[in-house]
Amino acid sequence: MGIQALALLATLNVECASVDQLAEAASEAFRHHPDHTIVTSFPGLADVTGARVLAEIxxxxxxxxxxRALQAYAGAAPVTRASGRSISITHRKVKNDRLAAAGYL
Incomplete structure (x- = not known):
């Protein structure tokens, strides 16, 4: 069992290194994009999350x-329904889940 655990940890180390290399490559490619300065000017968006947001948009x-259309696509715009004297404000269920996840990060 110990040898098997060490083998699994070695595999995990290789995968972590691959993720780091992929993140660096994506960051480098994103730095050359013309919208890099615009996307990274938003609070909380760095190279990796900015690349994710740009890829989804x-x-x-x-x-x-x-x-407002982009806000609705991302699921950040609330849905307001008014009928007579009652008003209902709910969150948007139909949205781009990957863009919403990048926004959450």
């Missing part, structure tokens, strides 16, 4: 009509 700037 896409590079086509005219894709969203306004900021």
């Amino acid at each position: 896409g590079g086509y700037r005219a894709r969203f009509a306004d900021a």
